[in-house]
Amino acid sequence: xxxxxxxxxxxxxxxxxxxxxxxxxxxxxxxxRLNITGPHIGCDTSHCGACTVTLxxxxxxxxxxxxxxxxxxEVTTIEGLGTPDDLNPLQAAFKEHHGLQCGFCTPGMITxxxxxxxxxxxxxxxxxxxxxxxNICRCTGYQNIVKSIQAAAAEMASAKExxx
Amino acid sequence: xIPAAFEYYRxxxxxxxxxxxxxxxxDARVMAGGHSLIPMMKLRMADVPHLIDLQDVEGLGGIxxxxxxxxxGAMVTQSDIINHAALTEAAPIxxxxxxxxxxxxxxxxxTVGGNVANGDPGNDMPGLMQCLDASFTLVGPDGSRxxxxxxxxxxxxxxxxxxxxILTAVTIPxxxxxxxxxxxxxxxxxxxxxxxxxxxxKDGESCSAASIAMTNLSDTPVYCEAAGAAxxxxxxxxxxxxxxxxxxxxxxxxxEDNRGPIAFKTHVAGVILRRAIERAWSRA
Numbered sequence: 204x205x206x207x208x209x210x211x212x213x214x215x216x217x218x219x220x221x222x223x224x225x226x227x228x229x230x231x232x233x234x235x236r237l238n239i240t241g242p243h244i245g246c247d248t249s250h251c252g253a254c255t256v257t258l259x260x261x262x263x264x265x266x267x268x269x270x271x272x273x274x275x276x277e278v279t280t281i282e283g284l285g286t287p288d289d290l291n292p293l294q295a296a297f298k299e300h301h302g303l304q305c306g307f308c309t310p311g312m313i314t315x316x317x318x319x320x321x322x323x324x325x326x327x328x329x330x331x332x333x334x335x336x337x338n339i340c341r342c343t344g345y346q347n348i349v350k351s352i353q354a355a356a357a358e359m360a361s362a363k364e365x366x367x
Numbered sequence: 368x369i370p371a372a373f374e375y376y377r378x379x380x381x382x383x384x385x386x387x388x389x390x391x392x393x394d395a396r397v398m399a400g401g402h403s404l405i406p407m408m409k410l411r412m413a414d415v416p417h418l419i420d421l422q423d424v425e426g427l428g429g430i431x432x433x434x435x436x437x438x439x440g441a442m443v444t445q446s447d448i449i450n451h452a453a454l455t456e457a458a459p460i461x462x463x464x465x466x467x468x469x470x471x472x473x474x475x476x477x478t479v480g481g482n483v484a485n486g487d488p489g490n491d492m493p494g495l496m497q498c499l500d501a502s503f504t505l506v507g508p509d510g511s512r513x514x515x516x517x518x519x520x521x522x523x524x525x526x527x528x529x530x531x532x533i534l535t536a537v538t539i540p541x542x543x544x545x546x547x548x549x550x551x552x553x554x555x556x557x558x559x560x561x562x563x564x565x566x567x568x569k570d571g572e573s574c575s576a577a578s579i580a581m582t583n584l585s586d587t588p589v590y591c592e593a594a595g596a597a598x599x600x601x602x603x604x605x606x607x608x609x610x611x612x613x614x615x616x617x618x619x620x621x622x623e624d625n626r627g628p629i630a631f632k633t634h635v636a637g638v639i640l641r642r643a644i645e646r647a648w649s650r651a
Contacts, residue, residue, distance in 0.1 A: 208375065225375035225418070228368075228409075247368040249406050250556060252472060261446075261475035266368075267405045268476075271375040272398075272420055315472070336555040337470030 210274045214239065215283030225271035229263075230254040232270045233280060241281035241310035245339065252338035255311035256280045262318040264337070281310035284317060292362070293317055293355040302351030304342035312338050316352050325356060370408035377420045381427075381506060381533065384419050388531050389508055391417040397533055399442055399481035402473050403490075427480070427535055432457045437539040441480025445469070448479065458539060460546035460566065464495050467550045467562075483516070484534040486524040489558030493520060494588035495548060498564035498580040501539040507532035520587035544568035544576065545651030549643035551635050553626065559583040560626040561636040563615075563643040567598065569651035574598045579611065579644075584619035584636050591615045594640070603648050611644060612637045 207222040214237060221236060233239040233256070242265055245251035254266040257279040265278075285291030293313045296302065303309040312335065319326065319334040326334060331352050332345070340348060378384045388395050395417035398404050407413035421427060427442040432453045439448070445465045448454060455462045468491050469477060482492040483503060496503075496516035503514050505528055516537075519527045528534060543566075550562035562582035568575045577595035580588055593614035601607035621632035 206374070224372060226370045226372050228370075244368075247406075247409055249402060249473065252470070255472060262472045263476060264472045266409075267402055267473075269370075269375070269401070269405070269418075271377070271418075272401065272422065274377075319471075334471055337472040 208271055208274065210270055212273055212275065213277045215279060223270045225269055227270040229256070229258075229265035229268040229270055229273050229278075232273070233265060233278070239280050239282055242314075243307050243310060245307065250339065251308070251311075252315060253308050253311040255315045255338060257314055257318055260318075262315045262337070279314070281314050284313065291317070292358045293320070293352070296351040296355035296358065297348070300347050300351040300354055302343060302348045308338060308340045308342075312340065312348060316355070320352070320356055320359060324360060326352070328353070368409050370405070371411060371414060373415050373418045375418050375420065377423050379423045380425055381535065384421060384424055384533060385506065385508060385531070387417065387419050388533070393530060395419060397421050399478040400444065400473075400476035402469070402477040403481060403485045403487065421533075430454050432541075435541050437541065439479050439537045439539070441478060441484075441533075441535050441537070443479050445474035445477050445479070445482075446471075449474065458499070458542050458546075460495065460499070460542065460548055460564065463546070464491050464548035464550075464564065467491065467548065467552075470556045473556070479537055480534050483519075483537060484526065484528060486520065486526045487558075488520075488523055488586055488588065489583050491548070491550065491559065491562060491582050494562065494580040494582035494590075495564040496537065496539070497588050497590040498566055498578045499539045499542055500578065501537050503528075503534050504536040504538065505529075505532040506535050511535070513538075517590045523586040542566050545647040545649065547643040547646035547650070549639050549646065550582070551639050558626075561621075561632055561639045563636075563640045565640070565643040565647040567603075567644070567647045567651045569648070572602050574601055574603055574607075574648070574651075577611075579615065579640065581615060581619055581636060581640070584621045584632060586620070586622075589615075589618050589620075591618045593618065598644070603644065608641055608644055612640050615640050 243253040245253035249267045256265045285294045396415045397419045427440045429440040431438040448465045501516045545567045551560045564580045566578045577598040579591040579594040594611040597610040
């Protein structure tokens with residue numbers, strides 16, 4: 204057993220402070236300590252991406268990061284992207300275009316897609332598929348996820364145009 | 368999934384990191400992006416009582432492109448490589464290879480230093496660095512030394528790096544001519560069944576220089592000097608490519624696993640090398 208560390212991080216805009224063993228994986232910090240249970244665990248080999256969150260501007264698999272590494276970081280999860288009453292454009296598009304079935308990959312998918320569209324607001328289908336390749340889905344066959352992301356990109360572009 | 372407990376350190380300079388390494392010897396390991404080490408710790412295949420996180424260590428980042436060489440700090444991530452315009456201009460093979468490594472999330476975290484120092488023959492950067500004749504800077508308690516990528520790999524997970532040394536940078540002579548990194552894999556994120564790094568220089572109609580290295584076809588990357596030599600002075604006709612492939616096949620030593628039996632890997636290695644040579648030539 205190692206010494207606990209004093210950890211501070213900002214999660215979905217809220218400052219969190221706690222003591223944790225360095226080995227605690229960030230996904231467990233989120234789910235069990237902070238009760239942010241949108242990000243999921245689908246594997247133990249860093250493949251599935253169900254645990255994807257945005258950390259200091261990067262899409263990361265929170266199962267492959269120790270809480271100690273994330274000390275001082277700013278983290279956004281699916282819970283920070285929208286609310287049931289005020290969906291983020293990606294959340295609305297996944298709903299509209301049937302981009303989910305069981306919903307287990309969805310928080311990671313949408314969190315990753317939000318970063319993808321930030322970096323590439325107008326991606327081709329190929330760029331979407333490649334840019335989402337770190338996220339596995341067992342239900343959808345991906346087709347409707349691609350459509351959802353395309354629709355969200357179009358929605359975000361027209362919202363931006365309207366604002367200008 | 369659950370790693371064993373460890374003491375965690377986040378030094379801010381190299382001297383601090385080195386002193387922790389020296390104090391704990393075999394019981395300490397440095398961690399860069401963590402995307403090979405943490406998975407091994409979660410499977411309890413790596414036992415690391417003292418973990419040194421390099422993320423805050425000064426001087427390990429940065430991409431520098433000069434007139435004759437490229438310097439990549441060890442903590443440069445795969446995504447840094449992909450998004451660096453001047454680097455892509457100077458050595459496009461790096462971006463081409465990095466885009467075939469892992470997936471977006473892993474590329475935000477995984478570093479070039481971790482990729483080359485890991486020692487897993489499945490990693491793509493080691494063969495690429497041998498192709499490009501890169502050298503690695505290792506810093507230890509007695510100072511720093513340079514080791515050629517072509518001399519660095521001894522066996523699976525065994526490299527020329529001493530336990531108390533940290534790999535701090537990768538230096539690459541500015542590559543010339545056409546390039547290709549061709550990788551056969553089962554799916555996104557998989558290590559190669561076979562991969563080839565090729566850099567070729569065209570002079571008139573003939574090939575004046577060629578460098579070839581292969582990935583995941585032995586317990587180390589394989590620099591194929593004879594395969595490159597088989598192309599030099601030719602117009603890269605079919606006979607020359609066949610000779611290069613034959614020379615390459617003499618240098619690899621694949622083993623059977625879920626990616627296929629030895630005969631299959633040997634076949635794929637030949638196909639991949641031919642494709643890489645043809646693509647590099649078309650760009651030369």
